Amino acid sequence: xxxIYNDPIGHxxxxxxxxxxLLFVVLTATAYTVWFERVALGRIQRRPGPNRVGPxxxxxxxxxxxxxxxxxxxxxxxxxxxxxxxxxxxxxxxxFLSWAVIPIGLWYNVQYWIADVNIGILLIFAFSSLNxxxxxxxxYASNNKYxxxxxxRSAAQLISYEMALGLSLVPTFMIVGSLRLRDIVEYTVxxxxxxxxxxxxxxxxxxxxxxxxxxxxxxNRAPFDLPEAEQELIxxxxxxxxxxxxxxxxxxxxVNMITVSALAALLFFGGWYLWVIPPVLAFFIKIVLFLFxxxxxxxxxxxxxxDMLMRLGWKLLLPLAIANVIVTGVILVATQG
Amino acid sequence: xxxxxxxxxxxxxxxxxxxxxxxxxxxxxxxxxxVVADVAALAGGLKxxxxxxxxxxxxxxxxxxxxxxxxxxxGRHYLRRYDNGLxxxxxxxxxxxxxxxxxxxxxxxxxxxxxxxxxxxxxxxxYEINMLxxxxxxxxxxxxPVQAIVLGPEYELSDISREKFIYTKEKLLEPLPPDVQARxxxxxxxxxxxxxxxxxxxxx
Numbered sequence: 001x002x003x004i005y006n007d008p009i010g011h012x013x014x015x016x017x018x019x020x021x022l023l024f025v026v027l028t029a030t031a032y033t034v035w036f037e038r039v040a041l042g043r044i045q046r047r048p049g050p051n052r053v054g055p056x057x058x059x060x061x062x063x064x065x066x067x068x069x070x071x072x073x074x075x076x077x078x079x080x081x082x083x084x085x086x087x088x089x090x091x092x093x094x095x096f097l098s099w100a101v102i103p104i105g106l107w108y109n110v111q112y113w114i115a116d117v118n119i120g121i122l123l124i125f126a127f128s129s130l131n132x133x134x135x136x137x138x139x140y141a142s143n144n145k146y147x148x149x150x151x152x153r154s155a156a157q158l159i160s161y162e163m164a165l166g167l168s169l170v171p172t173f174m175i176v177g178s179l180r181l182r183d184i185v186e187y188t189v190x191x192x193x194x195x196x197x198x199x200x201x202x203x204x205x206x207x208x209x210x211x212x213x214x215x216x217x218x219x220n221r222a223p224f225d226l227p228e229a230e231q232e233l234i235x236x237x238x239x240x241x242x243x244x245x246x247x248x249x250x251x252x253x254x255v256n257m258i259t260v261s262a263l264a265a266l267l268f269f270g271g272w273y274l275w276v277i278p279p280v281l282a283f284f285i286k287i288v289l290f291l292f293x294x295x296x297x298x299x300x301x302x303x304x305x306x307d308m309l310m311r312l313g314w315k316l317l318l319p320l321a322i323a324n325v326i327v328t329g330v331i332l333v334a335t336q337g
Numbered sequence: 338x339x340x341x342x343x344x345x346x347x348x349x350x351x352x353x354x355x356x357x358x359x360x361x362x363x364x365x366x367x368x369x370x371x372v373v374a375d376v377a378a379l380a381g382g383l384k385x386x387x388x389x390x391x392x393x394x395x396x397x398x399x400x401x402x403x404x405x406x407x408x409x410x411x412g413r414h415y416l417r418r419y420d421n422g423l424x425x426x427x428x429x430x431x432x433x434x435x436x437x438x439x440x441x442x443x444x445x446x447x448x449x450x451x452x453x454x455x456x457x458x459x460x461x462x463x464y465e466i467n468m469l470x471x472x473x474x475x476x477x478x479x480x481x482p483v484q485a486i487v488l489g490p491e492y493e494l495s496d497i498s499r500e501k502f503i504y505t506k507e508k509l510l511e512p513l514p515p516d517v518q519a520r521x522x523x524x525x526x527x528x529x530x531x532x533x534x535x536x537x538x539x540x541x
Contacts (some may be wrong), residue, residue: 044390048394106398
Protein backbone atom coordinates (compact mmCIF):
# COMPACT_ATOMS: atom_id res chain seq x y z
CA UNK A 1 0.00 0.00 0.00
CA UNK A 2 2.69 2.47 0.96
CA UNK A 3 4.58 1.87 -2.29
CA ILE A 4 1.78 3.63 -4.14
CA TYR A 5 3.20 6.90 -2.86
CA ASN A 6 6.34 6.31 -4.90
CA ASP A 7 4.42 5.98 -8.16
CA PRO A 8 4.10 9.47 -9.71
CA ILE A 9 0.50 9.09 -10.87
CA GLY A 10 -0.61 6.92 -7.99
CA HIS A 11 0.78 9.53 -5.65
CA UNK A 12 -1.45 12.25 -7.01
CA UNK A 13 -4.50 9.99 -6.98
CA UNK A 14 -3.86 9.01 -3.40
CA UNK A 15 -3.23 12.58 -2.33
CA UNK A 16 -6.39 13.89 -3.97
CA UNK A 17 -8.48 11.16 -2.40
CA UNK A 18 -6.73 11.68 0.90
CA UNK A 19 -7.41 15.43 0.94
CA UNK A 20 -11.11 14.88 0.19
CA UNK A 21 -11.42 12.19 2.82
CA LEU A 22 -9.50 14.23 5.34
CA LEU A 23 -11.72 17.27 4.93
CA PHE A 24 -14.77 15.09 5.46
CA VAL A 25 -13.34 13.18 8.40
CA VAL A 26 -11.91 16.20 10.20
CA LEU A 27 -15.09 18.24 9.72
CA THR A 28 -17.22 15.40 11.07
CA ALA A 29 -14.80 14.81 13.91
CA THR A 30 -14.97 18.50 14.75
CA ALA A 31 -18.75 18.44 14.90
CA TYR A 32 -18.71 15.48 17.24
CA THR A 33 -15.92 17.01 19.31
CA VAL A 34 -18.22 19.93 19.99
CA TRP A 35 -20.99 17.48 20.93
CA PHE A 36 -18.56 15.51 23.09
CA GLU A 37 -17.40 18.67 24.83
CA ARG A 38 -20.92 19.85 25.55
CA VAL A 39 -22.00 16.48 26.90
CA ALA A 40 -18.84 15.98 28.96
CA LEU A 41 -18.97 19.50 30.39
CA GLY A 42 -22.61 18.91 31.17
CA ARG A 43 -21.85 15.71 33.01
CA ILE A 44 -19.12 17.44 35.02
CA GLN A 45 -21.81 19.90 36.09
CA ARG A 46 -24.34 17.04 36.46
CA ARG A 47 -26.39 18.24 33.51
CA PRO A 48 -27.27 15.98 30.58
CA GLY A 49 -25.94 18.31 27.87
CA PRO A 50 -27.56 18.39 24.43
CA ASN A 51 -29.93 15.41 24.14
CA ARG A 52 -32.87 16.63 22.08
CA VAL A 53 -31.76 16.64 18.44
CA GLY A 54 -31.43 13.10 17.23
CA PRO A 55 -30.38 10.11 19.35
CA UNK A 56 -28.31 11.32 22.34
CA UNK A 57 -28.36 14.80 20.78
CA UNK A 58 -25.90 13.69 18.12
CA UNK A 59 -27.53 15.89 15.48
CA UNK A 60 -27.16 19.01 17.61
CA UNK A 61 -24.29 20.31 15.51
CA UNK A 62 -26.30 19.90 12.33
CA UNK A 63 -29.03 22.00 13.89
CA UNK A 64 -26.55 24.60 15.12
CA UNK A 65 -24.81 24.65 11.77
CA UNK A 66 -28.04 25.25 9.86
CA UNK A 67 -29.04 27.98 12.28
CA UNK A 68 -25.67 29.73 11.98
CA UNK A 69 -25.52 29.32 8.20
CA UNK A 70 -28.85 31.08 7.78
CA UNK A 71 -27.94 34.01 9.98
CA UNK A 72 -27.44 37.36 8.35
CA UNK A 73 -23.85 37.86 7.26
CA UNK A 74 -23.31 40.97 9.30
CA UNK A 75 -20.31 43.27 9.04
CA UNK A 76 -20.38 46.14 11.53
CA UNK A 77 -19.91 49.69 10.32
CA UNK A 78 -16.45 51.30 10.39
CA UNK A 79 -14.68 47.95 10.21
CA UNK A 80 -11.92 47.04 7.80
CA UNK A 81 -14.20 44.98 5.56
CA UNK A 82 -11.51 43.04 3.71
CA UNK A 83 -9.53 42.04 6.81
CA UNK A 84 -12.75 41.31 8.67
CA UNK A 85 -13.65 38.66 6.10
CA UNK A 86 -10.12 37.34 5.54
CA UNK A 87 -9.32 36.75 9.20
CA UNK A 88 -11.68 33.81 9.82
CA UNK A 89 -10.56 32.26 6.54
CA UNK A 90 -6.96 32.37 7.75
CA UNK A 91 -8.03 30.62 10.94
CA UNK A 92 -9.67 27.75 9.07
CA UNK A 93 -6.90 27.42 6.50
CA UNK A 94 -4.20 27.35 9.16
CA UNK A 95 -6.11 24.79 11.18
CA PHE A 96 -6.61 22.40 8.26
CA LEU A 97 -3.10 22.80 6.82
CA SER A 98 -1.57 21.04 9.82
CA TRP A 99 -3.40 17.88 8.85
CA ALA A 100 -1.43 17.72 5.62
CA VAL A 101 1.58 16.35 7.45
CA ILE A 102 -0.12 14.31 10.15
CA PRO A 103 0.12 10.62 9.28
CA ILE A 104 -2.59 8.19 10.34
CA GLY A 105 -2.11 4.47 10.71
CA LEU A 106 -5.06 2.81 9.03
CA TRP A 107 -4.13 -0.84 9.52
CA TYR A 108 -1.20 -2.80 10.89
CA ASN A 109 1.14 -1.92 8.05
CA VAL A 110 -0.92 0.59 6.09
CA GLN A 111 -0.46 4.24 6.78
CA TYR A 112 -1.99 7.28 5.26
CA TRP A 113 -0.60 10.74 4.82
CA ILE A 114 -0.94 13.62 2.42
CA ALA A 115 2.61 14.93 2.57
CA ASP A 116 5.40 12.94 4.15
CA VAL A 117 7.87 15.78 4.64
CA ASN A 118 10.98 15.33 6.71
CA ILE A 119 10.31 18.50 8.69
CA GLY A 120 6.68 17.63 9.44
CA ILE A 121 6.59 18.87 12.99
CA LEU A 122 8.19 22.20 12.05
CA LEU A 123 5.50 22.69 9.43
CA ILE A 124 2.82 22.03 12.02
CA PHE A 125 4.33 24.66 14.29
CA ALA A 126 4.43 27.09 11.41
CA PHE A 127 0.78 26.47 10.53
CA SER A 128 -0.47 26.59 14.10
CA SER A 129 1.34 29.91 14.58
CA LEU A 130 -0.65 31.30 11.67
CA ASN A 131 -3.73 31.01 13.84
CA UNK A 132 -2.61 34.03 15.81
CA UNK A 133 -2.76 36.15 12.67
CA UNK A 134 -6.41 35.23 12.31
CA UNK A 135 -7.08 36.35 15.86
CA UNK A 136 -4.99 39.54 15.77
CA UNK A 137 -6.31 40.59 12.36
CA UNK A 138 -9.87 39.74 13.35
CA UNK A 139 -9.49 41.74 16.55
CA TYR A 140 -8.00 44.70 14.72
CA ALA A 141 -10.49 44.66 11.84
CA SER A 142 -13.50 44.59 14.16
CA ASN A 143 -12.87 48.20 15.24
CA ASN A 144 -13.96 47.29 18.74
CA LYS A 145 -11.87 47.77 21.84
CA TYR A 146 -12.76 44.38 23.26
CA UNK A 147 -11.83 42.64 20.03
CA UNK A 148 -8.56 44.54 19.87
CA UNK A 149 -7.71 43.63 23.46
CA UNK A 150 -8.52 40.00 22.74
CA UNK A 151 -6.26 40.05 19.68
CA UNK A 152 -3.41 41.67 21.61
CA ARG A 153 -3.72 39.16 24.40
CA SER A 154 -3.61 36.39 21.88
CA ALA A 155 -0.38 37.72 20.37
CA ALA A 156 1.29 38.07 23.76
CA GLN A 157 0.10 34.62 24.77
CA LEU A 158 1.44 33.08 21.59
CA ILE A 159 4.89 34.61 22.09
CA SER A 160 4.95 33.32 25.65
CA TYR A 161 3.99 29.78 24.84
CA GLU A 162 5.28 29.09 21.35
CA MET A 163 8.86 28.92 22.61
CA ALA A 164 8.04 26.54 25.44
CA LEU A 165 5.99 24.42 23.05
CA GLY A 166 8.81 24.17 20.54
CA LEU A 167 11.48 23.54 23.15
CA SER A 168 9.38 20.91 24.91
CA LEU A 169 9.63 18.74 21.79
CA VAL A 170 13.36 19.23 21.17
CA PRO A 171 14.34 16.32 23.47
CA THR A 172 12.03 14.08 21.46
CA PHE A 173 13.80 15.05 18.24
CA MET A 174 17.18 14.58 19.89
CA ILE A 175 16.25 11.05 20.95
CA VAL A 176 14.61 10.05 17.69
CA GLY A 177 16.93 11.97 15.41
CA SER A 178 14.19 13.00 12.99
CA LEU A 179 11.47 15.60 12.58
CA ARG A 180 9.37 13.33 10.40
CA LEU A 181 6.27 12.35 12.34
CA ARG A 182 6.28 8.82 10.97
CA ASP A 183 9.82 8.26 12.21
CA ILE A 184 8.87 9.47 15.66
CA VAL A 185 5.94 7.08 15.81
CA GLU A 186 8.02 4.18 14.52
CA TYR A 187 10.82 4.85 17.00
CA THR A 188 12.13 1.65 18.54
CA VAL A 189 14.71 1.08 21.22
CA UNK A 190 17.32 -1.65 21.50
CA UNK A 191 17.92 -2.05 25.20
CA UNK A 192 19.64 -5.32 25.92
CA UNK A 193 16.99 -7.99 25.55
CA UNK A 194 14.23 -5.51 24.67
CA UNK A 195 13.92 -4.57 21.03
CA UNK A 196 10.77 -2.76 20.17
CA UNK A 197 8.63 0.35 20.21
CA UNK A 198 8.42 2.52 23.27
CA UNK A 199 6.07 5.40 24.04
CA UNK A 200 8.30 8.46 24.11
CA UNK A 201 6.59 9.82 27.21
CA UNK A 202 8.74 7.39 29.20
CA UNK A 203 11.86 9.08 27.84
CA UNK A 204 10.69 12.71 27.99
CA UNK A 205 8.02 12.98 30.69
CA UNK A 206 8.83 16.61 31.47
CA UNK A 207 8.65 17.47 27.79
CA UNK A 208 5.15 15.98 27.74
CA UNK A 209 3.96 18.04 30.71
CA UNK A 210 5.33 21.24 29.13
CA UNK A 211 3.81 20.32 25.78
CA UNK A 212 0.43 19.72 27.39
CA UNK A 213 0.32 23.10 29.12
CA UNK A 214 1.72 25.00 26.17
CA UNK A 215 -0.69 23.28 23.80
CA UNK A 216 -3.68 24.36 25.88
CA UNK A 217 -2.38 27.94 25.77
CA UNK A 218 -1.62 27.63 22.07
CA UNK A 219 -5.19 26.63 21.20
CA ASN A 220 -6.65 29.38 23.44
CA ARG A 221 -8.61 26.89 25.49
CA ALA A 222 -9.64 27.29 29.11
CA PRO A 223 -7.90 27.90 31.49
CA PHE A 224 -5.81 29.93 29.01
CA ASP A 225 -8.72 31.32 26.97
CA LEU A 226 -7.76 34.93 27.60
CA PRO A 227 -8.31 36.11 24.00
CA GLU A 228 -11.99 35.20 24.37
CA ALA A 229 -12.52 35.79 28.10
CA GLU A 230 -16.26 36.36 27.79
CA GLN A 231 -16.54 37.71 31.34
CA GLU A 232 -14.03 40.50 30.78
CA LEU A 233 -13.93 41.05 27.03
CA ILE A 234 -17.50 40.13 25.97
CA UNK A 235 -16.05 37.65 23.49
CA UNK A 236 -12.62 39.06 22.75
CA UNK A 237 -11.79 38.86 19.07
CA UNK A 238 -15.08 36.98 18.49
CA UNK A 239 -17.27 39.83 19.73
CA UNK A 240 -18.26 41.19 16.31
CA UNK A 241 -18.37 37.86 14.51
CA UNK A 242 -21.58 35.97 13.82
CA UNK A 243 -23.03 33.53 11.34
CA UNK A 244 -20.64 31.69 9.07
CA UNK A 245 -17.62 33.83 9.99
CA UNK A 246 -18.13 32.82 13.60
CA UNK A 247 -18.46 29.20 12.50
CA UNK A 248 -15.06 29.43 10.83
CA UNK A 249 -13.34 30.60 14.02
CA UNK A 250 -15.20 28.01 16.01
CA UNK A 251 -14.27 25.29 13.56
CA UNK A 252 -10.64 26.37 13.62
CA UNK A 253 -10.53 26.20 17.40
CA UNK A 254 -11.83 22.65 17.48
CA VAL A 255 -9.69 21.50 14.59
CA ASN A 256 -6.67 22.90 16.43
CA MET A 257 -7.79 21.03 19.51
CA ILE A 258 -7.90 17.76 17.58
CA THR A 259 -4.55 18.59 15.98
CA VAL A 260 -2.72 19.05 19.25
CA SER A 261 -4.41 15.95 20.66
CA ALA A 262 -3.29 13.95 17.64
CA LEU A 263 0.22 15.40 17.97
CA ALA A 264 0.36 14.45 21.65
CA ALA A 265 -0.64 10.90 20.70
CA LEU A 266 1.90 10.78 17.86
CA LEU A 267 4.81 12.33 19.72
CA PHE A 268 4.45 10.83 23.17
CA PHE A 269 2.16 7.82 23.09
CA GLY A 270 3.28 5.83 20.07
CA GLY A 271 0.66 7.16 17.65
CA TRP A 272 -1.40 4.34 16.23
CA TYR A 273 0.42 1.58 18.09
CA LEU A 274 -1.39 0.22 21.10
CA TRP A 275 -0.83 -3.45 21.82
CA VAL A 276 -2.93 -5.48 19.33
CA ILE A 277 -5.74 -2.96 18.94
CA PRO A 278 -6.30 -2.02 15.27
CA PRO A 279 -4.17 1.09 14.60
CA VAL A 280 -6.92 3.43 13.48
CA LEU A 281 -8.94 2.55 16.57
CA ALA A 282 -5.91 2.97 18.82
CA PHE A 283 -5.19 6.38 17.34
CA PHE A 284 -8.83 7.34 17.77
CA ILE A 285 -8.86 6.23 21.41
CA LYS A 286 -5.74 8.23 22.17
CA ILE A 287 -7.13 11.37 20.53
CA VAL A 288 -10.43 11.04 22.37
CA LEU A 289 -8.63 10.66 25.69
CA PHE A 290 -6.68 13.85 25.04
CA LEU A 291 -9.84 15.66 23.99
CA PHE A 292 -11.43 14.53 27.20
CA UNK A 293 -8.44 15.87 29.11
CA UNK A 294 -8.96 19.24 27.43
CA UNK A 295 -12.63 19.29 28.38
CA UNK A 296 -11.83 18.11 31.87
CA UNK A 297 -9.37 20.96 32.31
CA UNK A 298 -11.95 23.42 31.03
CA UNK A 299 -14.53 22.06 33.45
CA UNK A 300 -12.15 22.29 36.39
CA UNK A 301 -9.89 25.31 36.32
CA UNK A 302 -10.81 28.98 36.33
CA UNK A 303 -9.15 31.24 33.79
CA UNK A 304 -5.68 32.44 34.74
CA UNK A 305 -5.15 36.11 35.32
CA UNK A 306 -3.04 37.71 32.63
CA ASP A 307 0.10 38.21 34.72
CA MET A 308 -0.17 34.62 36.00
CA LEU A 309 -0.27 33.38 32.43
CA MET A 310 2.84 35.38 31.55
CA ARG A 311 4.64 34.30 34.70
CA LEU A 312 3.85 30.65 34.05
CA GLY A 313 5.04 30.86 30.45
CA TRP A 314 8.25 32.84 30.90
CA LYS A 315 9.36 31.96 34.40
CA LEU A 316 8.35 28.33 34.69
CA LEU A 317 7.72 26.58 31.39
CA LEU A 318 10.50 28.18 29.32
CA PRO A 319 13.37 27.58 31.83
CA LEU A 320 12.04 24.10 32.47
CA ALA A 321 11.97 23.35 28.75
CA ILE A 322 15.54 24.62 28.28
CA ALA A 323 16.74 22.59 31.27
CA ASN A 324 14.97 19.57 29.81
CA VAL A 325 16.87 20.00 26.55
CA ILE A 326 20.22 20.31 28.31
CA VAL A 327 19.63 17.33 30.62
CA THR A 328 18.46 15.17 27.75
CA GLY A 329 21.51 16.15 25.74
CA VAL A 330 23.85 15.27 28.60
CA ILE A 331 22.18 11.90 29.12
CA LEU A 332 22.23 11.14 25.41
CA VAL A 333 25.95 11.93 25.15
CA ALA A 334 26.66 9.92 28.29
CA THR A 335 24.80 6.84 27.13
CA GLN A 336 25.61 6.86 23.44
CA GLY A 337 29.09 8.34 23.56
CA UNK B 338 -12.17 62.77 54.27
CA UNK B 339 -9.03 60.92 55.17
CA UNK B 340 -6.15 62.65 56.87
CA UNK B 341 -2.81 62.14 55.21
CA UNK B 342 -0.45 60.95 57.91
CA UNK B 343 2.72 62.50 56.50
CA UNK B 344 1.58 65.99 55.62
CA UNK B 345 -1.31 66.26 58.01
CA UNK B 346 -3.54 67.66 55.26
CA UNK B 347 -6.94 66.41 54.29
CA UNK B 348 -6.96 64.27 51.19
CA UNK B 349 -9.54 65.39 48.64
CA UNK B 350 -10.23 61.87 47.44
CA UNK B 351 -12.33 59.69 49.75
CA UNK B 352 -10.00 56.75 49.22
CA UNK B 353 -6.37 57.84 49.13
CA UNK B 354 -4.11 56.53 46.41
CA UNK B 355 -2.18 53.49 47.43
CA UNK B 356 1.05 51.90 46.36
CA UNK B 357 0.97 48.53 44.64
CA UNK B 358 1.32 46.48 47.84
CA UNK B 359 -0.02 48.99 50.34
CA UNK B 360 -3.08 47.84 52.16
CA UNK B 361 -2.78 44.34 50.81
CA UNK B 362 -2.32 41.99 53.73
CA UNK B 363 1.16 40.51 53.58
CA UNK B 364 1.29 36.78 53.09
CA UNK B 365 2.52 35.04 56.23
CA UNK B 366 6.20 34.15 56.01
CA UNK B 367 7.01 30.52 55.39
CA UNK B 368 3.46 29.53 54.63
CA UNK B 369 3.73 29.67 50.86
CA UNK B 370 2.83 26.16 49.71
CA UNK B 371 5.46 24.47 47.60
CA VAL B 372 5.16 23.13 44.08
CA VAL B 373 4.05 19.77 45.42
CA ALA B 374 1.19 21.33 47.34
CA ASP B 375 0.21 23.38 44.26
CA VAL B 376 0.12 20.33 42.02
CA ALA B 377 -1.79 18.43 44.69
CA ALA B 378 -4.36 21.23 44.77
CA LEU B 379 -4.76 21.07 40.98
CA ALA B 380 -5.10 17.29 41.15
CA GLY B 381 -7.70 17.69 43.88
CA GLY B 382 -9.73 19.93 41.60
CA LEU B 383 -9.48 17.45 38.75
CA LYS B 384 -10.52 14.64 41.06
CA UNK B 385 -13.59 16.57 42.19
CA UNK B 386 -14.79 17.26 38.66
CA UNK B 387 -14.12 13.68 37.55
CA UNK B 388 -16.11 12.27 40.47
CA UNK B 389 -18.97 14.64 39.54
CA UNK B 390 -18.71 13.37 35.97
CA UNK B 391 -19.62 9.87 37.10
CA UNK B 392 -22.44 10.87 39.42
CA UNK B 393 -26.01 10.80 38.12
CA UNK B 394 -27.47 13.76 36.27
CA UNK B 395 -29.83 15.81 38.41
CA UNK B 396 -31.72 17.55 35.61
CA UNK B 397 -35.48 16.98 35.47
CA UNK B 398 -36.30 16.25 31.82
CA UNK B 399 -39.12 18.74 31.93
CA UNK B 400 -41.73 17.94 29.31
CA UNK B 401 -41.40 14.21 30.04
CA UNK B 402 -40.76 14.36 33.78
CA UNK B 403 -42.15 16.95 36.13
CA UNK B 404 -41.24 17.88 39.63
CA UNK B 405 -43.89 17.38 42.28
CA UNK B 406 -45.74 20.49 43.33
CA UNK B 407 -46.95 21.50 46.72
CA UNK B 408 -50.56 20.62 47.58
CA UNK B 409 -51.19 24.33 47.97
CA UNK B 410 -49.71 25.20 44.58
CA UNK B 411 -51.50 28.16 43.01
CA GLY B 412 -52.05 27.49 39.33
CA ARG B 413 -55.06 28.26 37.13
CA HIS B 414 -58.41 29.06 38.66
CA TYR B 415 -61.50 26.89 38.88
CA LEU B 416 -65.05 27.79 39.80
CA ARG B 417 -66.59 25.07 41.92
CA ARG B 418 -70.11 23.64 42.03
CA TYR B 419 -72.11 22.10 44.86
CA ASP B 420 -72.76 18.38 44.72
CA ASN B 421 -76.29 19.03 43.41
CA GLY B 422 -74.86 20.87 40.42
CA LEU B 423 -75.57 24.43 41.50
CA UNK B 424 -72.75 26.92 41.11
CA UNK B 425 -71.16 28.08 44.33
CA UNK B 426 -70.49 31.60 43.10
CA UNK B 427 -73.04 34.11 44.37
CA UNK B 428 -71.79 37.05 42.33
CA UNK B 429 -70.66 39.11 45.33
CA UNK B 430 -67.54 40.44 43.50
CA UNK B 431 -65.40 40.20 46.61
CA UNK B 432 -62.82 38.34 44.53
CA UNK B 433 -62.69 41.20 42.04
CA UNK B 434 -62.30 43.65 44.92
CA UNK B 435 -59.53 41.60 46.49
CA UNK B 436 -57.61 41.16 43.26
CA UNK B 437 -54.46 43.32 43.38
CA UNK B 438 -54.20 43.58 39.59
CA UNK B 439 -57.89 43.82 38.78
CA UNK B 440 -57.97 40.88 36.44
CA UNK B 441 -61.36 39.53 37.54
CA UNK B 442 -64.60 40.74 36.00
CA UNK B 443 -67.86 39.68 37.66
CA UNK B 444 -71.29 40.79 36.43
CA UNK B 445 -73.98 39.46 38.71
CA UNK B 446 -77.62 38.69 37.92
CA UNK B 447 -80.65 37.75 40.05
CA UNK B 448 -81.57 34.13 40.52
CA UNK B 449 -85.21 33.28 39.94
CA UNK B 450 -87.21 30.11 40.57
CA UNK B 451 -87.30 29.37 36.83
CA UNK B 452 -83.58 29.98 36.38
CA UNK B 453 -81.75 28.96 39.54
CA UNK B 454 -77.98 28.91 38.97
CA UNK B 455 -76.71 29.26 42.53
CA UNK B 456 -78.28 28.79 45.95
CA UNK B 457 -78.17 32.48 46.94
CA UNK B 458 -80.08 35.51 45.66
CA UNK B 459 -77.65 36.27 42.89
CA UNK B 460 -75.23 34.47 40.63
CA UNK B 461 -72.35 35.45 38.35
CA UNK B 462 -73.77 36.02 34.89
CA UNK B 463 -70.33 36.84 33.58
CA TYR B 464 -67.18 35.67 35.25
CA GLU B 465 -63.91 36.36 33.44
CA ILE B 466 -60.29 36.22 34.52
CA ASN B 467 -57.56 37.82 32.46
CA MET B 468 -54.79 35.26 32.91
CA LEU B 469 -52.22 37.60 31.35
CA UNK B 470 -52.73 39.97 34.27
CA UNK B 471 -53.19 37.41 37.02
CA UNK B 472 -50.26 37.12 39.41
CA UNK B 473 -51.55 33.92 41.06
CA UNK B 474 -51.56 35.43 44.53
CA UNK B 475 -54.66 33.53 45.62
CA UNK B 476 -56.34 36.56 47.24
CA UNK B 477 -59.55 35.81 45.30
CA UNK B 478 -59.63 32.39 46.90
CA UNK B 479 -59.15 33.92 50.36
CA UNK B 480 -61.80 36.56 49.74
CA UNK B 481 -64.52 34.22 48.53
CA PRO B 482 -67.15 33.65 51.25
CA VAL B 483 -68.44 30.41 49.67
CA GLN B 484 -65.15 28.91 48.44
CA ALA B 485 -66.40 29.15 44.88
CA ILE B 486 -63.04 30.01 43.33
CA VAL B 487 -59.96 27.94 43.93
CA LEU B 488 -56.53 27.87 42.32
CA GLY B 489 -55.76 24.49 40.83
CA PRO B 490 -52.46 22.77 40.14
CA GLU B 491 -52.05 23.48 36.40
CA TYR B 492 -49.23 25.84 35.44
CA GLU B 493 -48.74 25.09 31.72
CA LEU B 494 -51.03 27.84 30.49
CA SER B 495 -49.27 29.01 27.35
CA ASP B 496 -51.40 29.70 24.30
CA ILE B 497 -51.12 31.28 20.89
CA SER B 498 -53.26 34.41 21.17
CA ARG B 499 -53.93 37.03 23.78
CA GLU B 500 -57.70 36.51 23.49
CA LYS B 501 -57.38 32.93 24.64
CA PHE B 502 -56.01 34.12 27.95
CA ILE B 503 -59.35 35.66 28.92
CA TYR B 504 -60.76 32.68 30.78
CA THR B 505 -64.54 32.74 30.58
CA LYS B 506 -67.02 31.26 32.98
CA GLU B 507 -67.42 28.11 30.88
CA LYS B 508 -63.71 27.43 31.00
CA LEU B 509 -63.47 28.19 34.72
CA LEU B 510 -66.36 25.84 35.50
CA GLU B 511 -64.47 22.87 34.11
CA PRO B 512 -64.42 20.14 36.74
CA LEU B 513 -61.50 20.22 39.11
CA PRO B 514 -58.90 17.48 38.90
CA PRO B 515 -60.19 14.65 41.10
CA ASP B 516 -57.33 14.79 43.56
CA VAL B 517 -57.81 18.52 44.15
CA GLN B 518 -61.55 17.96 44.53
CA ALA B 519 -60.94 15.25 47.10
CA ARG B 520 -58.51 17.41 49.03
CA UNK B 521 -60.94 20.33 49.12
CA UNK B 522 -63.72 18.15 50.40
CA UNK B 523 -61.53 16.51 53.01
CA UNK B 524 -60.47 19.82 54.51
CA UNK B 525 -62.76 22.57 53.41
CA UNK B 526 -61.50 25.17 52.94
CA UNK B 527 -57.82 24.91 52.05
CA UNK B 528 -55.37 23.88 54.74
CA UNK B 529 -53.58 27.17 54.70
CA UNK B 530 -51.64 28.42 57.68
CA UNK B 531 -53.50 31.53 58.74
CA UNK B 532 -53.64 33.11 62.20
CA UNK B 533 -56.04 31.28 64.48
CA UNK B 534 -59.62 32.47 64.26
CA UNK B 535 -59.39 34.09 60.88
CA UNK B 536 -60.46 31.02 58.98
CA UNK B 537 -63.40 30.25 61.29
CA UNK B 538 -64.92 33.65 60.67
CA UNK B 539 -64.94 33.15 56.95
CA UNK B 540 -66.28 29.62 56.85
CA UNK B 541 -69.42 30.55 58.75
